[in-house]
Amino acid sequence: MEDLFGDFVIVGGGIAAVSCAQELSSLVPANASIIVVSAHALVKAASNWRQVGRVAESFDVTEQKATSIFADYPNITVVPAKVASLDYSSKCVRLDGGGVVRFKKLCIATGARPKMQFESDFVLAIRDTETVKTFQRRLKDAKRIVIVGNGGIATELVYGLRNVDIIWAVKHSSISATFFDAGAGQFFLPELMQPSHDNEATAMKRLKYTTDSPAVDTAASPSITGSALGPDWSTNVEIKGAAMGRHVRVVYGVELDAIVSPADFRGSQSRITPLPTEFEEKQEWNVYVKLSNGEIYGCDLIVSAIGVDPNSELWTDGNPTLKVASDGGLEVNEQMETSLSGVYAAGDVCTTGWSPAPHWMQMRLWTQARQMGAYAARCMAASNPMQLDICFEIFTHVTSFFGLKVILLGKYNGQGLGAGCHALLRVQNGEEYVKVLVEDGRVHGAVLVGETDLEETLENLILNQTDISHIEDGLLDPSIDIEDYFD
Numbered sequence: 001m002e003d004l005f006g007d008f009v010i011v012g013g014g015i016a017a018v019s020c021a022q023e024l025s026s027l028v029p030a031n032a033s034i035i036v037v038s039a040h041a042l043v044k045a046a047s048n049w050r051q052v053g054r055v056a057e058s059f060d061v062t063e064q065k066a067t068s069i070f071a072d073y074p075n076i077t078v079v080p081a082k083v084a085s086l087d088y089s090s091k092c093v094r095l096d097g098g099g100v101v102r103f104k105k106l107c108i109a110t111g112a113r114p115k116m117q118f119e120s121d122f123v124l125a126i127r128d129t130e131t132v133k134t135f136q137r138r139l140k141d142a143k144r145i146v147i148v149g150n151g152g153i154a155t156e157l158v159y160g161l162r163n164v165d166i167i168w169a170v171k172h173s174s175i176s177a178t179f180f181d182a183g184a185g186q187f188f189l190p191e192l193m194q195p196s197h198d199n200e201a202t203a204m205k206r207l208k209y210t211t212d213s214p215a216v217d218t219a220a221s222p223s224i225t226g227s228a229l230g231p232d233w234s235t236n237v238e239i240k241g242a243a244m245g246r247h248v249r250v251v252y253g254v255e256l257d258a259i260v261s262p263a264d265f266r267g268s269q270s271r272i273t274p275l276p277t278e279f280e281e282k283q284e285w286n287v288y289v290k291l292s293n294g295e296i297y298g299c300d301l302i303v304s305a306i307g308v309d310p311n312s313e314l315w316t317d318g319n320p321t322l323k324v325a326s327d328g329g330l331e332v333n334e335q336m337e338t339s340l341s342g343v344y345a346a347g348d349v350c351t352t353g354w355s356p357a358p359h360w361m362q363m364r365l366w367t368q369a370r371q372m373g374a375y376a377a378r379c380m381a382a383s384n385p386m387q388l389d390i391c392f393e394i395f396t397h398v399t400s401f402f403g404l405k406v407i408l409l410g411k412y413n414g415q416g417l418g419a420g421c422h423a424l425l426r427v428q429n430g431e432e433y434v435k436v437l438v439e440d441g442r443v444h445g446a447v448l449v450g451e452t453d454l455e456e457t458l459e460n461l462i463l464n465q466t467d468i469s470h471i472e473d474g475l476l477d478p479s480i481d482i483e484d485y486f487d
C-alpha cells in the first residue's frame, strides 16, 4: 500500500472516532484531508440525538459500514486497517501488514478492552458484536452461569438473561454498585428475582446491528475488538440458556478467588455450596468457581464483567514520553491533547488529566466518548486553545436498567461529598426511585429512575448551585411543581 497523508488522522471506529471525524469534517476547509483508520469495517455512529437537559443527552446508535456512515463526508477517507505502531518522530502511524499513514494531527480513539483477571476457556467477556455472538453460542447449552462484576454489564446481563440459573458474585454489599447506592439496589431486587422478563416488551430497539464481516479478522487478532456495545444491547439480542427457567443467587462482598477444573475439583476435598432446590443441578459442571468467602459453585460458563483497560499500549510502545495515567489511559489536557504535541485522544482510551469541575467525573461511557470525540475535533481544528466544553461541567448519564429509564446527574453516588451531605428520597415501588443529594443547601447529585420528569430542573439546580434550603422539604413533593420556584 502506498503511503497516505492526512491533515487529520483518526484511529478507531467507535463512537469517539466517528464523532471526531464528523465534527472535524464540518469545521475544516473542504480541501483538508481527514483519514479514519479503523480495524473494523463496521463503525458506530450516534443518531436521533436528543437533548434531555442543558448537558444531558441521549441518542440511538447505529453500527454500519464505515463507507456508508461517511458517505456524505467527501473529505473523509476510511482506511480499513489495524494500526501497529506510532512513529512520532516521523509523524506517521504504521499499519499492520505494511503501509504508512502520515499526519499533521492525530486523534487516538482506540477504546478499551475488558479487564481480565482469570484466563480460561470458560471465562467470557462482553465488549462488541463478535463477543456477544460467542456468548450467545456458548450460552445456548448452559444451565448455570456465574457472573462476576457489579457494574453496567453485569446488571444488564442479570436482568436480561433467560432460561439459565445465575450466581451473581458482587464485590459490594448491594447490587449494581457502580451506578446505584444500597437503597436503589434494594428497589431493583424484586425485578432481578423475576423468573423471566419479557424482553420484547421492554426492548427499546435503539441499537441497530448489521452483519457484515470485520475488515480485520478479529478472531485472529484477539487484542483488537470491534467498537464497544452500547444502549440496550442486552434487550436487542436473545440471551437464553438451556435451563427450564431462571433463578438468581446474589453473593455479596466477594471476588473470584480461583477457577477449578472438574478433575481438580474431583480430586479435592472441597464441597460445593448448597443451593435451593429450584436451582438445576448437574452431576458434573464444566468448571467450578471458588469465591473469596470460600463458597464453591459449579457452572457451565463464567462471565467476567469487572471493568475495562484502555487500549493504550500500542501507542506507548516506542514512545516513552507519551504520558499514561494510573488507570492505563492516555492522559489528555483540557485540549484533549496528549503529552505529545499534535497527538490527541478521546473516548475510552484516554484519561482526563485536568482538575475536573466539582460535579463532573470521567466514566467510560458512550456519551462521554461522543462528547470527547466532538470536542477533540474542535480543539484539533482551532488555531487557539479552546475553552473547555460545557459537557465537562456536569456528569450526566441517560440509560436504562431493569427496564426503567435511569438518569444520573452530578455526584449521583455521593462521590467526594462530605459528612454534611444528605439525601432526599421519593420512592414508588417498581415505578420510581428518586434520590437527590444535598449539601450546604445545594443539590450536588441525583439518581432518577422511572419517568420522573425531574431531570431538567435538577440538572439546572446542580449547574447553577441554586440555594434550595427554603424549599428543600417540598423539593420532591409530587404535588408541587418545583419548576415554578426557579422560573
Ligand SMILES: Cc1cc2nc3c(=O)[nH]c(=O)nc-3n(C[C@H](O)[C@H](O)[C@H](O)COP(=O)(O)OP(=O)(O)OC[C@H]3O[C@@H](n4cnc5c(N)ncnc54)[C@H](O)[C@@H]3O)c2cc1C
Binding pocket: 011, 012, 013, 014, 015, 016, 017, 037, 038, 039, 040, 043, 081, 082, 083, 084, 109, 110, 111, 112, 126, 127, 128, 152, 153, 224, 225, 226, 227, 228, 229, 230, 231, 232, 233, 311, 314, 346, 347, 348, 349, 364, 365, 366, 367, 368, 369, 399
Ligand atoms: C456491553 C456494553 C454495554 C455498554 N452499554 C453502554 C450504555 O448503555 N451506555 C453507555 O453510555 N455506555 C455503554 N457502554 C460503554 C460504551 O460502549 C463505551 O464507553 C464507548 O463505546 C467507547 O467508545 P470508544 O469510541 O472510545 O471506544 P470503542 O467503542 O471501544 O472503539 C474503539 C475502536 O478502535 C478500534 N481499534 C482498536 N485498536 C485499533 C488499532 N490498533 N487500529 C485501528 N483501530 C483500532 C476498534 O476496532 C474500535 O472500533 C457499554 C459497553 C459495553 C462493552
Ligand SMILES: NC(=O)C1=CN([C@@H]2O[C@H](COP(=O)(O)OP(=O)(O)OC[C@H]3O[C@@H](n4cnc5c(N)ncnc54)[C@H](OP(=O)(O)O)[C@@H]3O)[C@@H](O)[C@H]2O)C=CC1
Binding pocket: 117, 148, 149, 150, 151, 152, 153, 154, 156, 170, 171, 177, 178, 254, 255, 256, 304, 305, 306, 307, 308, 363, 364, 365, 399, 400
Ligand atoms: N447502561 C450503561 O451505562 C452501561 C455501561 N457500561 C460500560 O461498559 C464498560 C464495561 O462494563 P463493566 O465491565 O460492567 O464495567 P463497570 O466499570 O461498569 O463495572 C465493573 C464492576 O466490577 C467490579 N470489579 C472490579 N474489579 C473486580 C474484581 N477483581 N472482582 C470483582 N469485581 C470487580 C467493580 O467494582 P469497583 O468499581 O468497586 O472496583 C465494578 O462494580 C464500563 O465502562 C461501563 O460503564 C456497560 C454496560 C451498560
